[in-house]
Amino acid sequence: MSVVTLSPGNNAFFLMPRESAPSFVLRLANFLTVKPDRFLRAFLGDERTLASAVYLHHKSDFLAEASGLDRQAASLAFIRRLRDPAGARTFLDFTVADHHIDQTVRRVSPVALARDVEAGIPPYHRLPWSLSDLNHDPETGSPLICACDHCGRTLTWENCVDVASCGWCGRPLWRATAPDEPMSAFDEFVSALFHPDPIVRADRRSKLAPVLIGWSEGDLLDLMSTLRRVQRIFPIGLGAQSAGPEVIEANSSISRLLNRPLKDAALSEDRGAVTVAAAATTSALMTAPRPIAAFLNSLLVRRA
Ligand SMILES: [Zn+2]
Structure with a gap:
């Protein structure tokens, strides 16, 4: 087969910015x-x-x-x-x-x-x-x-x-016309993480809990997905909003979300609920990638 190749330099066939x-x-x-x-x-x-x-x-x-x-x-x-x-x-x-x-x-x-x-x-x-x-x-x-x-x-x-x-x-x-759906706070967060302008990315990251600012994009996405899994253990009513990126802006709000199933279970009359909540929380953490699980474990309130 013969394929025409271009000579290097001015005649190159250009790759567009961020082209796959x-x-x-x-x-x-x-x-x-x-x-x-x-x-x-x-x-x-x-x-x-x-x-x-x-x-x-x-x-x-x-x-x-x-x-x-x-x-x-x-x-x-x-x-x-x-x-x-x-x-x-x-x-x-x-x-x-x-x-x-x-x-x-x-x-x-x-x-x-x-x-x-x-x-x-x-x-x-x-x-x-x-x-x-x-x-x-x-x-x-x-x-x-x-x-x-x-x-x-x-x-x-x-x-x-x-x-x-x-x-x-x-x-x-x-x-083509795209469906006209409002952009969620999570969508805005993910878009900013992958924005072509490093200043936009740094600005969005500066709002995160200090320990997370240097995390990779993938680890931040996995952290959000693990927190949402924990949140689904005992959903507060139907139609409860999924946790948005504001949750990961402070260790305290991450900790609050993470420990809520256990706290709610402890307040309930059901003696078995605490065991179930603990098992479900542990399982959500165990399926998370290692750095995310380690970080969340450090924020888990241990009860004697
Ligand atoms: Zn078509």
Whole structure:
């Protein structure tokens, strides 16, 4: 197979800011060759596994050579595995865990894509859009969608021939309308954590309990998810709001939420309730990743 490669320097095919490898590889394949599937097969092994391109950091050289970018620039498109701790992944300035990344669907922000089109740049997929906890594009604050507003089908990588359109019906996704749901405090928090501007991120982090300010993005997401699990042990009535990010702004509020099931159980007449609450709290902590469990354990009120 012959693939035209670009010479390094001014003629490089550019990676857009925060662009993901699947998006870049697909654009490059369409640009370089009339048979993009052949290029994709050469890069991926199988052109249907475009979603996995995000993990192929060891193929940065291949991508650099084909695009004319230097290796370091090309490597920015990938999510890399960290040796320590096990299961940790890093991309751009962020550290998360394996379970925060979901490539089974393709999430896009129609507003961000529309802005690309307006600016005359190719509409592209951003790396943070692969995070399952992120519901809004951090840069524009606009909702992410993972279903086509025209045919209603789930957007996937498997049938994706253009990141800016639906792989089922061809609907240009920059014209798609996203459901008009208000952004929750948690959504705002997650968006700020992954904001492109480090000043915005630092500003949001400065509001956290001091011990948490330096935590990785993934650990903060896991802390919130563990606290929400504890909160569900004895929900206060139906429709009780899930704990928002304000809970992790002080050790005292974290401790209050964490110890509430035990406290409520102790106040009740039911002698068995304390045992149940203790077991449920322990179980919620045990399923949390180690640093989160250790931190929460230190805030657990021990009763003799
Ligand atoms: Zn569609």
